[in-house]
Amino acid sequence: MQYQVLSRRDAETRRKSFLRVFAPPRLTRVLVWLPPLLFLLYFFFYPLTKILSLTFTPAAFTNPGNLSVALNALLFTFYQAALSTILTFLLGLPSAVLFSRFDFRGKSLLRALTAVPFMLPTVVVAAAFNAIFGERGLFLFLSSSIANRQIPFILHPSPFILILMAHVFYNATIVIRIVGNALSRLDPKLEQAARCLGADAFRVWQNVTLPLLRPSLIAAALLVFMFDFTSFGVILLLGGSKFSTLEVEIYVRALKLPNLPLAAMLSVVQLVFTLIFSVLYTRFVNQVATQTAPRFSVSRPPQSLREKAFVIAISLSLIIFFLLPLLSLPLRSLTRLEADRGQRGEIQYGFTADYYKELFINRRGSLFYVPPIEAAKNSLGYAGATVLLALALGYPAAYALAKPTRLEQFLDPLIMLPLGASAVMLGLGFLLSFGRALALPWFVPIAHTLIALPFVIRTLQPALASIPERLRQAAAALGASPFRVWMTVDFPILSRATLSAATFAFTVSLGEFGATLLLNRPEYPTIPIAIQRFLSQPGGLNFGQAMAMATLLMVLTMLSILLIERTRLSDAV
Template sequence: MRGADKSRASDLRVTTTRGAGGWLERRALAVLGAATAVVLAVVFYYPVLTVFADAVRVGGEWTPEIVREVITDPFYFGVLAPIFGGDFAQVGDVAANTPLGLFGFTAYQAALSTIASVLLGVPGAYVLSRYDFPGRRTIRSLTILPFVLPSIMVAIGFVAFFGSNGPLNDLLALVGLGPVNLLFTLEAIVVAHAFYNAPLVARVTTAAWESVDARMVETARSLGANPWRAFRDVLAPQLLPAILTGALLTFVFTFMSFPIVLALGGFQLATVEVWIYSLVQQLDYAEAATLAVVETVLSLVLTYAYLRYEARQAGANRAANPPARKRLLPDDPTPTAALERAAVGVYALVVAVVFVGPLVSMVAESLTGPQGFTLQYYEFLVERQATGADFQTKPGLAVRNSLLFGAATLLVALPMGVTISVLTTRGGRGSRLADAAAMAPLAVSGVVVGLGMLRGLVFGVEVGDHRVQIAGVTAIVAAHAVAAYPFVVRNVSPLLSGLDRSMVESARALGATRARALLDVELPLVASGVAAGAAFAFAISIGEFDSTVILATGSSSYTMPVAVERYIGNRTLGPATAMGTVLLGVTSLSFVVIDRLGGRWEA
């Protein structure tokens, strides 16, 4: 009898254990979703709301005075300032002196950068989607490169390339032109922004070009339309939404650009982001917060418009009969083929100059001294690491921090991104709202997040009788994860939404929980997207500068991009390019992973 009782007890314990495990497995997605929401609330929404509060709370009192002063200051809003203040008589005087203001100039340079990115990206989309030729994959890979390169490193490359002794002036001297110095000019900022964002325009436009049904163009031609008319009436209307999408994203990104403007324009050509950073350095948090609030509201509106468009386009199917790429043969003697080869060659030259030139210049500068080839700048880094004082920037510590922060960011951002992808692609009630809320970090700059974390979590939050602080490494990794996980979502969500739902339903019918179906069925099928998202998360952490430069101030938690900025800030271009070359080597590994394992760049 006792044996039977023991058996029943054992069975009961097994049943209870299985029941608890089964409950956890059934609720795994809900638990992960709740944990992700808590993380976002603590390390993103709370810091951003802290910035909003700083704009209207001064000295412990709530007041709109700072906001009123900022929006009625011509320095910030140009001719709009007297209009906001109701002083219309001053509009003429302001228009004659500061017509644009800081926000107007920021929008102006973003508009010019967007135009340059479209002019550079659309021809690239045409070449990559229309022709097949030797070296096409190489050109495509080079245009992907900016996605994983830290912007401060690109700025260093442009300093080396466009400087008075740079390769650009050497080339101009060969044809009897120059010299020119584009450093600290608007033109240098625009070209650098095009370096970053033209591949974005090219990517979305290439996808649209390859989704056009070739039969529609053929029908137009058969009805008597010449090639130009067929392009204008059939092809252009289908490409325009994609071009506008790329342009909108480019405008948002360049409006919030920080390290490129800081390095290539300085405070002489300051944008909103650079001025916020300047105010933070001066401990003027209220005014910095007000600028950050206005900038964030504008970028959120633009990002919401982009997400609405993307949601409308999500159901569009790829063309059943996409246009075939034309093979360019080097021995084709026809005039048309010769003209096409020349056009592809010109674009390849542009890619080489714009995308490769600055990076090669940076590496070359790090190996060139007054007497020619030298390793003195790398020796300087080694010496600084070995004998430098604690307050000096040590390259070895910067490399170690970057790698550790990147690995930690990956461990946080990847589960967050996958969880949000699953929850937002299930199509349930509120999924669109959840997607917009989860993608908000795309529209909020790292400077704003860093400022919010500094003012809130780093300084500490009173919870009862205790002061809770999140500072140092934890704060930096949290800021990096917030910046990185949306790119995991953007890589995983499209693949998840395109899966055949019947496979998941079959697994569920056989007894699998939702979590088990995700692990055993869905994730293996979207492994390329997960790999690409992971590589992006790591690369973004390695290159993140905006929030890090604020959170690492006065500490030893600086990273490679911050070290590069500190070296160039001391006007020591040689060590800065050497540190940038080290950073290039590390980020190139992430680029290889994205290009080879991500696998979704090739049609």
């Protein structure tokens, strides 16, 4: 009897939940979903199918050269990513301890400094490392005038070392953030209990701290490895195409030594590994999240001599390592250290603003048919278009995802999938799918939008979800039309998130290198493309202009970061 009642109720809930999942969504929701979904289908999944179909043709596999190229690229990619990850931890781990355990003057400033590179465009980072260590960098000129051409290795690292350093520069903040947060969430009682039970400092670390940090260490390692694995701009600009990682090889086989089936095959390999890493990363990040205990204030000023030495040593290394490239770039852009190409007679060494002035001059025989500053105009135009497009598509998607039905929850990972595809792969997909149509300049902002869209949605969605429905109902009950409801309730709350998302899309577009390199029309260069072309040309003037362009891009990006940070800060209040 009771059983029957129960089972009937069961059936009812089952039917209800079935309806909730598979009931036809209302027309308005379909309309909301349609634009972002169609955009993704046409510009992401359609090119993806092109890549896949090209990969699994006999042409890709019958050529034995293809397989060995792919294997070598995969091995080298793993090798450099693993090495970069290890080095990133060598710097990041002590820094995480520094920031989570000790208080000292300028701590938050130093922490912010380590986070800056992560947002910088790859071309800027590559240009900055060139400015110090490159063939025309500050160190080489300084040391050659002093040390009689006996240049110590540390001042002139090989391209491979430079790549590794740039990767550390980029990703150290990931370790600092993830592991540092986990460290400051660690209950200090656990380490104290271990000490009372007879464990010395090393065994406390080995038996308590390290095992408890394990999920966050693995999550940080996976994320750093993933970024190093897909790194493109840094490798191409600092090492050249002889450092054939998967990404570089895709680019080479797409444009330089065309072999499209091989390029497609390489991107599928790349995508598979990226997806594996993302799945693993999500798993460990969830473990980190479940460990969240109340935060303990475990940081304090350094006390013993050893602690003081540790704080000084680590913070000094951080200051040098992070400030040097960031300062060298503008410095190098303002100093003449060698003759320009074809220049004769007396050369004025030292401080100069010429490299900036040159950007506005349309020289004959220069790289472009237009003054180089046109690249900035193009970049700003593309970035503006990206912002508009990303917001236009991101808003409906974020609205739907803020209160998703079950069916829509399945769409969420779909929207995030482009994150897993590398920029070069997106470019390749466009090349394969749209062919001649690419002559139209608006494919660049479309590619940029694909890259920026997941971030835009992730920024808008929590803000939208935070608006209580009651507020809207109250406004409607007071006689506001749907549009007025949106204007008076939604918009004020969303304006900050919108600004943040827009700035983000803007920054992404401004610095995007990989996809642009494949899609770009020679007569419409962007800033990163111009920098790359300047860097690849001989002569002091070209190098100087690359430095000047990169400095401009760095300043623009930093201003954007500042804007994002400020809107985020005032959100928290």
